[in-house]
Amino acid sequence: MESVLLPTLTKKEEIDRIINNTIDKVLVLRFGRTSDENCLLLDDILEKSARDVSKFATVALVDVDSDQVQVYVNYFDITLFPSTVFFFNAHHMKLDSGTADHTKWVGKFHEKQDFIDVVEVIFRGAMKGKMIVHCPLPPERIPKFQLLYKDV
C-alpha cells in the first residue's frame, strides 16, 4: 500500500538520490514494512504531518523487505521495525531520547505533534551545527525497547 504523499523507496539508488537531493532540509527515512501494525500507525502519522513539515523536512518510506536495501539496513544497524533515521545535508542526525540507541527513533509516535516537535528540534539543532539533539518529548511518550548486541 503506497502512500499518495510519501514516496516508498525500494532501491539503494533511490535512497542515495533522495539523500543527495534533500538540501537544507531534514530527511526522515522510515524503515519498515507495510505488514507491520506499528509501521502502519507510524505511516499514518507521517502522512498527516508531511505537509506541515514540508518547508523544513522531507519524509520518505523505505521497504526493508527489498534486497537492495539490506545494505542500509545493515549499515544503520536496524534490527527493530519501524525505525526512523534522520538526515540533514547528507549527514546523519542523532537524537538523544533517553533510549539505548541515539542513532534512530524506534517505534511509533504518540501523535502528530510529537513527530513535528522532534523534526523541529532536529532542524533547529542542525541549523546551529549540532549533530546530536535532545528529544523534546516526555519519557512516557517515547517507545521503550531493548537493544541486543548480536542476539546476546
Added chain:
Amino acid sequence: MEEKNTKAKKKPSKKNEFDFCKVCRFHHDHGPRHKYFPRHKELLSAFLNRFRSKIADVRFFLKNPSFLRPQEESQNRVWCVFCDEDIVDLGSSFACSKAINHFASSEHHKNIKQFLWKHGPSMDCVDDFKISDADVAKWVRKCTALGNKDASSCTGQLSRTSSDIHNKFEFERTEKETHFFNPNNLNDVKPLLYNTNEYQISHSGVTHYGSHLNVDATQLPPGVIGMTSNSSSHSGDSSGNVHSGAPPPWLTPNDGNIFNQSEITRVQEKIPVKTTSKLNPHRVGAAWAERRKIEMEMEKRGEAVNSNTDADWLPNFGRVWQSGTRKDSRKEFEKEKRKLVVTAESISMESEEQKLVKTESISVESEEPVQIQPYVSKRALCHLPFVILIFSQRAMKSGE
C-alpha cells in the same frame, strides 16, 4: 526580609503589549528590548541607508539649486520616514525647496531623535538625516542669485526663442514639409536637449529628480544659441530629433552613454547582490550543501557533472556499536562488507568447484564409459583378476 527576597525572585516577567515595529514591519511583544535584536539592527541599517540616499539627492540640490518647472512639481516628492509625511514641491520655484526646508525644520529634528530613541540603539547618526541652518542659508543665497540672473536673461531669451521658433517654422515650411512646430511644443522639446546636457555635466547619481529638472540658468544661453544655430544644421544632420524618431543622444555610443554606464554600475553597486544565502554557514553539512547546489545548477544547465554517487556510496552515519568518528564507523562497515564479500566468494568458489567435480563425474558416466584397458603384460595376465579389482576400486574413489 525573606518574604521580600522571595517576592523579588518570584517577580513575574513583564508582559508587553503588542507593538508594531516600523523597521521590521511586524507586530511583536518584545517591548523596548526589540531594538537590540540582531535582525532588527540589520533591517534598521538597511532602512536608514535607503533614506540616506534620498537625502543625498536632496543635498545635491542644496548645493546646486535649480528651477522647478510646474509640470515636474508633482513628480518631485519625498516621503520622510521619521515624520511619516509626503513632501511635495507644490508651488515652489526651486527644486526640492520644500524638502530642504522640511529637513532643516526643528520638528523633523525632533522626530529623528524620537525615531532613533525608539528604534535605533545609537543616536550618533542624527546629523546624517538633517540639514543644518547654515547650509539652508547658503542655498537661499544661491537661489536669490539664480533668480536675479534668470529674471534678466530669461525674458530676453524667451522672446528670442519665440522669434526663433517663428523663423524656424517659416524656414522649414519654405524648405521642406516638416512637422508643425507649436511654440509650446518646442518649449517642451527644449528641456530634453538640456536635460542631456545636465546629465553630462553634473555627473551626479540623481535618478528621479534629475530627469525632470529644468535647465540651469547659466546653461540657457549656450543652449539656446546652440539650438538656434543648430536649427539650420539639424535638417542637414543625420542625428535627427524626437519628432523624426531618432534615438535620444544618451543612448547613442557617445559621452552620454559612458556616463549612463557609470551610473548603472553605481546603481548596481547599491543594489545588494543576493547570490549568498542567508543560512547559517556553520549549519550541519553547509559545505556539502553549497557544493551540491552548484552541481545541481550545472546539471540544470545541461553541463556534465561528475556524480559522486557510486554504487558503494554511503552517507555520513554514526553506527550504534562503533565508537570513534563516523568515518571510522563507515570504514568498519566497509571492512565487514568486504569480509562478507570475500567469504561469500570463497563459499561460492567452493561450491563451484564441487559443482565442477560433480559435473565431470556425471559427464564421464553419461558418455558411456570407455573401458580403460590398461597395458597388462603377459606376466600380469596371470594376475589379471587382482588387477581389475584394483582399478575398479580406484574408479569408485575418483567418482566420489
